[in-house]
Amino acid sequence: MEELILKGHSGCKLQLLKSESSNQIKCVRKFSSNIDYNNRLIAQATKQRNFDNEILNTPRVIQDGFLDDLYFFDMEYIRGNTLSHSIEKLTRTEIDSISKVIASFIKNNIKAGFDNDIDTHSSVMNKIDSIHSSIKDKDTNEVLENTFNLIGSSKFSEIKPGVCHGDLTFENIIIAKQDIYLIDFLDTFLETPLADVSKLFQDLIVGWSFREKILKGSINENEQIKIHYFKNSLCENIKQTVNWEYVNIYLIIDLLRIIPYTKQREIYKFILEAILKLTERLEKGDFYEYVNNTMRWPI
Numbered sequence: 001m002e003e004l005i006l007k008g009h010s011g012c013k014l015q016l017l018k019s020e021s022s023n024q025i026k027c028v029r030k031f032s033s034n035i036d037y038n039n040r041l042i043a044q045a046t047k048q049r050n051f052d053n054e055i056l057n058t059p060r061v062i063q064d065g066f067l068d069d070l071y072f073f074d075m076e077y078i079r080g081n082t083l084s085h086s087i088e089k090l091t092r093t094e095i096d097s098i099s100k101v102i103a104s105f106i107k108n109n110i111k112a113g114f115d116n117d118i119d120t121h122s123s124v125m126n127k128i129d130s131i132h133s134s135i136k137d138k139d140t141n142e143v144l145e146n147t148f149n150l151i152g153s154s155k156f157s158e159i160k161p162g163v164c165h166g167d168l169t170f171e172n173i174i175i176a177k178q179d180i181y182l183i184d185f186l187d188t189f190l191e192t193p194l195a196d197v198s199k200l201f202q203d204l205i206v207g208w209s210f211r212e213k214i215l216k217g218s219i220n221e222n223e224q225i226k227i228h229y230f231k232n233s234l235c236e237n238i239k240q241t242v243n244w245e246y247v248n249i250y251l252i253i254d255l256l257r258i259i260p261y262t263k264q265r266e267i268y269k270f271i272l273e274a275i276l277k278l279t280e281r282l283e284k285g286d287f288y289e290y291v292n293n294t295m296r297w298p299i
């Protein structure tokens, strides 16, 4: 079996496996980046296996196992492009239909919810505390003091637990001919559809999946127009269902989580700037109006 490597960000290695007889790609093998990451990748494969949705697809998990103590799983190869890659070429009608499908996925997950008594307030508070203590840099902590005070004094008991993908960025959505596939599922500190809304807006307003291009200044006008259109379309589809103050806070938390892992100075600055702008929205309480009206991308 020949192999080609696909690029990922988590440090996990992805191989495209070809069959010996033909030159056809047989499947994708995803390897854990290290032994400590095994359990998270096992959780990912389990979430992918159990994903059962009427409108969205995921590559079928074919088999899994261990090689040199590293966990791996094989999945169906999907011929298509990630949403971040294909957005600029999509028509408005296509964007509307993708946004509608993703919005239905989220709305159904909110509606169904989980039938349990998770203490959502404590789950989120514990997460905020653990992120806070993982940020060691004194200057960063000083800059973020107001942000931590604000989110730390919020109440999270209204957050509804429910099914979620866990890392629903534009890089983890593959647009195939007729179908939309989700890849790279993630177990999160609290399973809630809110996590998916937040990750979508991490791209739609912060531009996270486009960060390399944004920092290089190589985003083209067409991409900006299409992102803007996608954002408006998604807002329209989910505006009644979502608690926008929670989305605002969740977005801040998601960005804060990245800080301890950020090695590049420019990316660090990019995240910090976005967090401060989102903090301002939280103070003003006008996140939805801002998101809906701003022409700026990233914020």
Ligand SMILES: Nc1ncnc2c1ncn2[C@@H]1O[C@H](COP(=O)(O)OP(=O)(O)OP(=O)(O)O)[C@@H](O)[C@H]1O
Residues within 6 Å of the ligand: 006, 007, 008, 009, 010, 011, 012, 014, 028, 030, 059, 075, 076, 077, 078, 079, 082, 171, 172, 174, 183, 184
């Ligand atoms: N089953 C698949 N079929 C086709 N392409 C795939 C498949 N799985 C992954 N890819 C491609 O490989 C890229 C990286 O895969 P994946 O998102 O699983 O990696 P990752 O390293 O975990 O990235 P992340 O930083 O998002 O965690 C995807 O963006 C996609 O382009």
Ligand SMILES: [Mg+2]
Residues within 6 Å of the ligand: 008, 009, 171, 172, 184
């Ligand atoms: Mg990914």
